[in-house]
Amino acid sequence: MRDHDSKTINIFNGLFDRGDRENTPEDHFQGANNLRHEGKLVKTRDGITISQDVNAVTPLTNIRRIYNYPLLTQNTLIVLSYNPATNIGTIYHVIDEDTQFGPILTITGMTDFAFVPFAGRAYISPFSGFANGDETVEKGLDNEFLYVYAGDGTAARKAAGIGLSGNMTIAVGAAGNVDPGIHVYGVVSETASGYLSPPTALETFTNVAGQSISFGSVPTSGDPNVTKRHIVASIKVISPLDPILENYQLFFIPNATINDNVTTFINNVSFFDQDLIEDASHLFDNYTEIPAGAFLTLYHGRLVLGSTFDDFNLVLVSAIGEPEAISQIDGLLSNQPNGFPVSNAAEFRDILYVMRPNSTMSFIDNGDEPVTWIPVDIEGALGTRPHGIAQFLNSTTQSVDFLIVCTYQGVSLFTGGYQTPELSWKIEGLWKSFNRPDFGKIQIVCNVVKKRIYIITPERYLLVGFIQNGLNPKAIQWEPWTFTQPINTIAVTTIDQDILGCDIF
Amino acid sequence: MPTTNYSSIDLTNIIAISGPTFTNCSDIGSAPLTPNFSGTFNDPAINQASNYLGTARGEGIWSAVINHNTPTTIVPSNAKIRRIRMQMQFANNPVTASASITAFSTNSSAYVEATLQAAPEPINAPWITSFNTINDIDSDAAAGAPVTVSASINPPGEFMFFEYDFTTNPNGDFPLGYMTYADFITNFSVATFQIKTISEIQSLWSGAGSLTGNAAGGCALQASNWSMEVEWYVTLQWTLSPSTITLPDNIIELTRSAPIEPDDEQIEAVWIGDTKIEPDDPWVIVWTKILIRIHIPPDEVENGDKNIDVEIIGTQFSGRIPAGTLTITTADLSGIYQLDDSAFTDTLYDRSGSPVVTQEVAIPAPFFVTYSVNNNESDVLHFTGTRIKASGQGSLHQLFQSLDYIQTEQLNDIILRTSNNLVPFSLANFIDQQANVRVYMDTIEDFMKIDQIIIFYKKLFTGYPQ
Numbered sequence: 001m002r003d004h005d006s007k008t009i010n011i012f013n014g015l016f017d018r019g020d021r022e023n024t025p026e027d028h029f030q031g032a033n034n035l036r037h038e039g040k041l042v043k044t045r046d047g048i049t050i051s052q053d054v055n056a057v058t059p060l061t062n063i064r065r066i067y068n069y070p071l072l073t074q075n076t077l078i079v080l081s082y083n084p085a086t087n088i089g090t091i092y093h094v095i096d097e098d099t100q101f102g103p104i105l106t107i108t109g110m111t112d113f114a115f116v117p118f119a120g121r122a123y124i125s126p127f128s129g130f131a132n133g134d135e136t137v138e139k140g141l142d143n144e145f146l147y148v149y150a151g152d153g154t155a156a157r158k159a160a161g162i163g164l165s166g167n168m169t170i171a172v173g174a175a176g177n178v179d180p181g182i183h184v185y186g187v188v189s190e191t192a193s194g195y196l197s198p199p200t201a202l203e204t205f206t207n208v209a210g211q212s213i214s215f216g217s218v219p220t221s222g223d224p225n226v227t228k229r230h231i232v233a234s235i236k237v238i239s240p241l242d243p244i245l246e247n248y249q250l251f252f253i254p255n256a257t258i259n260d261n262v263t264t265f266i267n268n269v270s271f272f273d274q275d276l277i278e279d280a281s282h283l284f285d286n287y288t289e290i291p292a293g294a295f296l297t298l299y300h301g302r303l304v305l306g307s308t309f310d311d312f313n314l315v316l317v318s319a320i321g322e323p324e325a326i327s328q329i330d331g332l333l334s335n336q337p338n339g340f341p342v343s344n345a346a347e348f349r350d351i352l353y354v355m356r357p358n359s360t361m362s363f364i365d366n367g368d369e370p371v372t373w374i375p376v377d378i379e380g381a382l383g384t385r386p387h388g389i390a391q392f393l394n395s396t397t398q399s400v401d402f403l404i405v406c407t408y409q410g411v412s413l414f415t416g417g418y419q420t421p422e423l424s425w426k427i428e429g430l431w432k433s434f435n436r437p438d439f440g441k442i443q444i445v446c447n448v449v450k451k452r453i454y455i456i457t458p459e460r461y462l463l464v465g466f467i468q469n470g471l472n473p474k475a476i477q478w479e480p481w482t483f484t485q486p487i488n489t490i491a492v493t494t495i496d497q498d499i500l501g502c503d504i505f
Numbered sequence: 506m507p508t509t510n511y512s513s514i515d516l517t518n519i520i521a522i523s524g525p526t527f528t529n530c531s532d533i534g535s536a537p538l539t540p541n542f543s544g545t546f547n548d549p550a551i552n553q554a555s556n557y558l559g560t561a562r563g564e565g566i567w568s569a570v571i572n573h574n575t576p577t578t579i580v581p582s583n584a585k586i587r588r589i590r591m592q593m594q595f596a597n598n599p600v601t602a603s604a605s606i607t608a609f610s611t612n613s614s615a616y617v618e619a620t621l622q623a624a625p626e627p628i629n630a631p632w633i634t635s636f637n638t639i640n641d642i643d644s645d646a647a648a649g650a651p652v653t654v655s656a657s658i659n660p661p662g663e664f665m666f667f668e669y670d671f672t673t674n675p676n677g678d679f680p681l682g683y684m685t686y687a688d689f690i691t692n693f694s695v696a697t698f699q700i701k702t703i704s705e706i707q708s709l710w711s712g713a714g715s716l717t718g719n720a721a722g723g724c725a726l727q728a729s730n731w732s733m734e735v736e737w738y739v740t741l742q743w744t745l746s747p748s749t750i751t752l753p754d755n756i757i758e759l760t761r762s763a764p765i766e767p768d769d770e771q772i773e774a775v776w777i778g779d780t781k782i783e784p785d786d787p788w789v790i791v792w793t794k795i796l797i798r799i800h801i802p803p804d805e806v807e808n809g810d811k812n813i814d815v816e817i818i819g820t821q822f823s824g825r826i827p828a829g830t831l832t833i834t835t836a837d838l839s840g841i842y843q844l845d846d847s848a849f850t851d852t853l854y855d856r857s858g859s860p861v862v863t864q865e866v867a868i869p870a871p872f873f874v875t876y877s878v879n880n881n882e883s884d885v886l887h888f889t890g891t892r893i894k895a896s897g898q899g900s901l902h903q904l905f906q907s908l909d910y911i912q913t914e915q916l917n918d919i920i921l922r923t924s925n926n927l928v929p930f931s932l933a934n935f936i937d938q939q940a941n942v943r944v945y946m947d948t949i950e951d952f953m954k955i956d957q958i959i960i961f962y963k964k965l966f967t968g969y970p971q
Contacts, residue, residue, distance in 0.1 A: 003963055004887075004889050004961040004962060004963040005961070005962055005963060006959050006960065006961050006962075007878050007959065007960045007962070008957065008958075008959045009875055009876075009957065009958045009959070009960070010956065010957040010958075012873075012955070021785060021877075022877055022908065022939070024876040024877070025876060026876050027876075028876065029873040029874055029875065029876075030785055030874050030875070030876060030877070030941065031784070031785030031786070031787075031789070031872070031873065031874035031943070032787075032872065032873040032874065033787035033788075033869070033870065033871060033872055033873075034787075034868055034869060034870070034871035034872075035871055035872075035873060036846075040956060041954050041955065041956055042873065042954075042955045043897075043952070043953065043954045043955070044849065044868060044871045044897070044946070044951075044952035044953055044954075045868060045871060046844040046845055046846045046848065047844075047845050047846075047847075047848025047849055047850050047851050047852070047868060048842040048843065048844055048845065048848070048851045048852065048853075049842065049843055049845045049848055049852045050840065050841075050842060050843075050852055050853070050854060050863055051840075051841040051842055051843045052840065052841055054854070054860065054861045054862060054863060058861065059840045059841070059854055059861055060840060060841060061837060061839045061840060061856075062839050063839055063840060063841055066841065077841070079841065094841065459780075459802065459804055460803055460804055461787065461802075461803070480787040482787045482788065482800065482802075482803075482869050483803070483851065483869065484752070484753045484755055484800075484803070484838060484851065484853065484866055484869065485752075485753075485803055485838035485839065485853070486803035486804060486806075487803075497843060497844075498843060498844040499841060499842070499843050500841070500842045500843065500844070501840075501841055501842075502838060502839045502840055502841075502842060503839050504835075504837050504838075504839040505752070505803065505806040505807055505835045505838075
């Protein structure tokens with residue numbers, strides 16, 4: 001244009017909101033909505049399509065939470081639908097657009113749930129937000145428990161379980177090899193998910209040298225999920241006999257397993273005391289019902305659960321490889337209360353980080369029981385609420401080198417400490433405008449293939465961070481995405497498919 | 506309470522006090538108004554075998570007259586006054602009414618009852634439409650000789666109010682259902698609180714032999730937290746439309762004719778329920794001096810009526826006022842969705858009928874607002890247009906906007922094509938010290954891809970004419 005200067009804008013780096021809009025840099029927007037970034041281009045955002053085929057199923061409504069649920073052979077979704085009129089939360093298992101199972105779990109008051117997959121099973125913990133003065137705290141529902149779902153459409157059941165009831169009969173069997181003398185015997189049940197119950201039906205019997213042992217009237221379980229029963233025994237009892245038989249250390253007898261829940265006898269069991277290696281006594285201390293909590297995660301093959309209704313400082317840790325085996329004595333992580341609940345946890349570089357909304361501490365597995373792990377305070381002001389640590393494809397957190405955490409300060413990279421400036425530095429004004437009591441609504445996921453971070457905001461629209469140019473405060477491009485309906489939850493499934501869960505108004 | 510023949514002794518002392526006068530509402534604090542009354546009686550010759558009634562009564566009226574500033578910064582001069590509420594609070598040093606009777610005789614008993622009534626005695630009384638009073642009664646009794654009884658009542662912390670509701674046309678003086686601002690200034694040039702209290706002591710005693718005694722009482726008043734609230738409305742230049750919406754449609758507009766400067770109703774923000782929407786927020790489609798078009802935020806969508814307020818700045822008034830009421834009918838759009846980067850619309854569940862089907866809606870107005878272009882000296886610039894390198898489908902809208910959206914200019918739309926060798930120029934004639942460009946789309950199936958935007962400007966003046 002004659003006599004006119006020009007300002008060329010050909011770099012678009014997304015929304016900028018740090019106080020006065022006049023301070024917006026040349027390559028940023030002082031207002032924006034529903035845009036995406038591809039290379040240098042800025043384009044209209046992705047559209048949304050329905051995820052369930054209306055011709056094949058009745059689409060679910062009132063969606064509160066969705067997780068990607070990896071089965072052994074495919075990725076599926078586990079979905080919470082909450083009806084505010086009845087205050088009932090119902091969980092479904094959505095296999096694909098044409099197939100859904102459920103309801104698999106229905107609980108009054110379940111407005112949210114924690115989830116972790118383990119060996120193809122789903123572990124589910126119902127929780128909700130409760131008023132605590134001016135704050136809202138997330139914790140497990142009162143008188144509710146951890147549930148396990150097999151992934152096959154059958155209803156979820158309470159994890160763990162009580163032992164068998166009844167009395168065994170014990171007699172001398174055929175010729176065999178045993179150490180003579182008084183021994184204590186009992187039975188342990190095993191469920192389909194591998195949970196071992198406390199030993200029950202304890203009896204004493206005097207072994208006869210050269211003769212095996214036969215067991216009759218072995219108790220069965222009314223729980224159809226029990227698939228095996230194991231006979232356990234002590235070594236020879238030194239006189240006098242302690243009448244409290246639970247005080248004796250019990251061991252699994254090799255090859256003394258009934259591989260069903262029907263047969264009531266096992267005959268001619270031979271063993272020497274020196275064959276008793278695998279301890280079963282620790283099973284006495286386990287929870288038979290694991291209280292519900294507000295978060296679940298995995299650490300070194302252990303299930304970690306935290307923030308129960310009766311104690312929102314409580315963090316429970318299971319035995320290695322046994323997510324339902326949590327000792328009431330040794331399976332606790334000790335930590336100093338600070339008035340806020342434990343609200344999230346994640347494993348990062350072999351360390352378990354446990355967070356409250358306003359603090360972060362760490363625990364290291366020292367190879368001993370969890371109760372011996374020493375807490376180390378990492379951060380005294382920053383933490384996060386449930387769903388505030390970015391999930392990647394398989395519903396577990398972290399990539400290799402970082403966690404992405406939504407704190408009250410902003411969206412931060414966590415690499416053992418919270419990096420500053422935070423990733424949301426450019427939109428600090430927007431982040432600080434969110435209502436703090438509603439931070440429990442925030443959920444963050446990362447689509448690594450699309451190079452996007454998705455954040456459900458407290459105002460129930462999407463905040464998208466495009467990381468195509470790098471995952472750092474300067475290169476990230478932020479854009480709000482709004483929809484006609486409110487968005488409650490988001491998940492990434494099947495490599496890079498983004499799934500949204502929308503609520504009724 | 507025993508009932509028999511009475512001979513009453515009536516001690517009545519009416520006290521009327523006007524003032525003290527306070528000159529500044531904010532300096533009132535605690536306002537002690539403490540007249541007392543008392544009376545005695547002495548009847549040594551009484552020889553009653555039955556109950557003897559004595560009464561002492563006091564009545565006091567206090568006035569507090571409070572000046573207030575002509576509230577042009579609070580109530581605009583074109584306001585129509587709907588209601589006025591005057592209120593005060595009794596302080597923790599309470600209104601008290603007490604009585605004590607001392608009777609000396611043998612075999613005597615006495616009963617005393619203290620009554621307090623406090624009620625407003627407001628000015629402009631024919632227009633009062635509601636008020637409250639405070640009534641408290643306490644009593645005490647004793648037997649034996651000598652007899653002393655007392656009673657007191659303490660209503661600390663209670664509020665007293667009176668209201669003028671002009672919408673009900675009190676006294677027939679407000680047929681339009683409001684008081685004009687001019688009349689408001691005239692009739693309520695000061696805020697006057699008048700409180701009347703009545704304190705009454707009744708005593709009843711019986712006995713034989715000589716009987717003497719006295720009755721005394723007092724009434725003290727401390728009040729604070731004076732307030733005067735005015736409900737008013739104005740007829741806005743802005744019109745809200747539509748008045749009803751049914752989801753998934755969720756767009757509302759505020760429109761007006763071009764204002765005459767100085768602009769008395771420049772909108773700074775729109776309130777939808779509890780959500781404040783400002784010009785750069787994601788919910789905004791377009792924001793000019795004569796048109797504001799916005800999406801309803803999902804968190805404010807619920808069946809029923811929703812208040813829409815605007816925050817305006819003007820020469821007469823600045824603040825938040827109602828713009829209208831929106832009736833919303835919701836639809837169940839909930840469900841599981843997935844992002845589709847090949848889609849240019851949002852496909853939603855449609856549960857308005859059976860079975861469930863789908864419906865297409867526009868992606869809520871995608872837009873961006875560039876940074877504000879100026880020169881380093883903040884001179885007055887002439888913005889002559891833009892050149893945008895864009896492709897896509899549909900009409901691409903552009904708007905020059907000054908700081909705080911005081912001035913805007915709509916440019917001609919660019920019709921996009923998916924394949925495009927042109928970088929079209931859009932002419933403008935916009936003069937301001939700073940300007941940014943809003944680029945947006947607002948129609949279903951429209952989409953844009955923007956690669957570059959060039960803004961042309963030239964220094965025009967170093968300042969505006971003084």
